[in-house]
Amino acid sequence: MKKFAFLLLAMIPALAFAQIGAKTQQNKIFGVWQNSSNGQQMTLILNADGHGEFDGSDISFTAQGNKLSITSGGTTTNYTYTLAGNSLTVSGGDIDGKVVFTRGTSGSEQPQATPVAKSTSSTNTLVGVWLGNNETVEFTKANQCVYQGQVFPYQTSGNTISIQTAQGSSSMQYAVNGNQLALTINGQTFYYAKNGAIPDPSATAGMNNSAPAYSQPAAGNGNTAQELVGKWCYVNVNSYNNGGSSSEQCITLKADGTYEYYSESSRSVNTNAYAGGTNSQGSDRGTWSYDGSRIYYNSSMGNGSGSYLLEKRNHPKNNDPMIVLDGQTYVTQYQKAPWR
Numbered sequence: 001m002k003k004f005a006f007l008l009l010a011m012i013p014a015l016a017f018a019q020i021g022a023k024t025q026q027n028k029i030f031g032v033w034q035n036s037s038n039g040q041q042m043t044l045i046l047n048a049d050g051h052g053e054f055d056g057s058d059i060s061f062t063a064q065g066n067k068l069s070i071t072s073g074g075t076t077t078n079y080t081y082t083l084a085g086n087s088l089t090v091s092g093g094d095i096d097g098k099v100v101f102t103r104g105t106s107g108s109e110q111p112q113a114t115p116v117a118k119s120t121s122s123t124n125t126l127v128g129v130w131l132g133n134n135e136t137v138e139f140t141k142a143n144q145c146v147y148q149g150q151v152f153p154y155q156t157s158g159n160t161i162s163i164q165t166a167q168g169s170s171s172m173q174y175a176v177n178g179n180q181l182a183l184t185i186n187g188q189t190f191y192y193a194k195n196g197a198i199p200d201p202s203a204t205a206g207m208n209n210s211a212p213a214y215s216q217p218a219a220g221n222g223n224t225a226q227e228l229v230g231k232w233c234y235v236n237v238n239s240y241n242n243g244g245s246s247s248e249q250c251i252t253l254k255a256d257g258t259y260e261y262y263s264e265s266s267r268s269v270n271t272n273a274y275a276g277g278t279n280s281q282g283s284d285r286g287t288w289s290y291d292g293s294r295i296y297y298n299s300s301m302g303n304g305s306g307s308y309l310l311e312k313r314n315h316p317k318n319n320d321p322m323i324v325l326d327g328q329t330y331v332t333q334y335q336k337a338p339w340r
Helices: 004-010
Strands: 031-037 040-046 051-054 057-064 067-072 075-084 087-091 098-103 128-132 135-139 144-147 150-157 160-165 168-177 180-185 188-193 230-240 243-253 258-270 275-290 294-299 305-314 321-325 328-332
Touching: 040 098, 135 305, 243 328
Parallel strands: 128 305
Antiparallel strands: 031 040, 031 098, 040 051, 051 057, 057 067, 067 075, 075 087, 087 098, 128 135, 128 188, 135 144, 144 150, 150 160, 160 168, 168 180, 180 188, 230 243, 230 328, 243 258, 258 275, 275 294, 294 305, 305 321, 321 328
């Protein structure tokens, strides 16, 4: 049985000669940062291209020295930041005191932002959940490759994927044609497909076709879990000296293998120089399935397919059951017994 793990093992000779150099302070700020409090969570995403998200709202930013400038809704706020290992401490600006973020690890490095509707996949894009060789591999919009519960940062250039591990980085070729993917390293090619299709070597002509093809079930084909059926919501409200923000995201998982998703976020600013606010809404629907550790989705509204690591926890105050998707908590809106 050929496994994607073989690809990672095949990279070891190259990794031995490609040690990761020390990163500058500015580069270290890139990534997914999270702050949790009382079962609620703030997520800050800072990408290398100077764009990102804060609780589902798009932002742009610059980081120089120990200064971080974030622009959202036409307003720029200047902060002071310090980095210590996997901790990012932000102060100043519209923050009263300081906020300490922790770098996302494992599945939580995925932008958690809009579950079930966040990761998108369209024709000829690498982003999505790929099935083949009796396994699953996912490439997210946050440049994370998820495989067997591990997360590997990646970048693409042309038809090359560069994947980073703790030992270093190496590259593999890839080709995408619609819902077909071919990954090639050291002359060996592996084929994958998404949305329930069967991997087809002919769809990515020009690459070695030495790997066999396998079919895998798509989300919504019956692998639902009745204990997850219901409505789950995430609510986050923040108040600052000069304004505030709020966001709500709700996922309804239905017993027939379909889901509905709704989100709403708002932000207000009131300073001597500027007063105003923003508001945004989003929605999605499609099919879902659960394999015991990850929840998979397939949008019927053109928002692609993807997956999230799912954990079951109880609320620390009222013991209500929660589901945690890639580190972000959603509390039941139905009456349910606590998880055991």
